[in-house]
Amino acid sequence: MLYAQVMAGGLGKRMGNTERPKQFLTLAGKPIVIHTIEKFTLSSEFKAIIVSTHPQWLQYMQDIVNKYISDSRVVVIDGGAERNDTVINAINYIESNFGVQPDDVLMMHDAVRPFITRTIIKDNIEASNTYKAVDTVIAATDTIVKAENEKVSEIPVRELMYQGQTPQTVNISEFKKIFNELSEDQKNILSDSAKVMLLGGHEVGIVKGAVGNFKITTPYDLKIAEIIAQESIDVQ
Secondary structure, three states: OEEEEEEEOOOOHHHOOOOOOHHHOEEOOEEHHHHHHHHHHOOOOEEEEEEEEOHHHHHHHHHHHHHHOOOOOEEEEEOOOOHHHHHHHHHHHHHHHOOOOOOOEEEEEEOOOOOOOHHHHHHHHHHOOOOOEEEEEEEOOOOOOEEEOOEEEEOOOHHHOEEEEEEEEEEHHHHHHHHHHOOHHHHHHOOOHHHHHHHOOOOEEEEEOOOOOOOOOOHHHHHHHHHHHHHHHHHO
């Protein structure tokens, strides 16, 4: 089975002084997170679409999902303290409600990347047939500089560098097994689900993302997203 997870647990502090976390801010007349959920409801392959949110905003999320989404596959659950805790909570929900088979897969996506395409979703699904973990990336266009103590320590070859996006797609059983074997220190510093699988010795395949699949993090990002969303509406 294939499951989707929309990661909507952040409080969006980099967005500035807003009354709601950034995933709830309005984009073209609807909350950002609703745009993102709708993209996944267009794909019939998913058994369930799990929306993970901060417990403080759980009822609010449920209310807007009820208002905008009519797909019974969409469920709202508590997130976790850290990103990978949120993934584990979703896996536990899947185990409790559906059971987990060896080939079951979870596709995780940031709630504030509302312009994900069907092609990116489809490519992740296809790659998950080959790899136990898949990462969505775009090629780095700027030189990547590594710095330590406010000094450049390394300048990697740009042609080998990519910028990570989401979705990230993992085999559910393998991810949980590896995560449970990590030390608490490892769990606390890991903010990337693909790296969990790397630590477990698995190859992580990559699929091509898109510049438009950007993360709305700052007020500037939101302004750009509004222009893109309005243009899409005008085309329709």
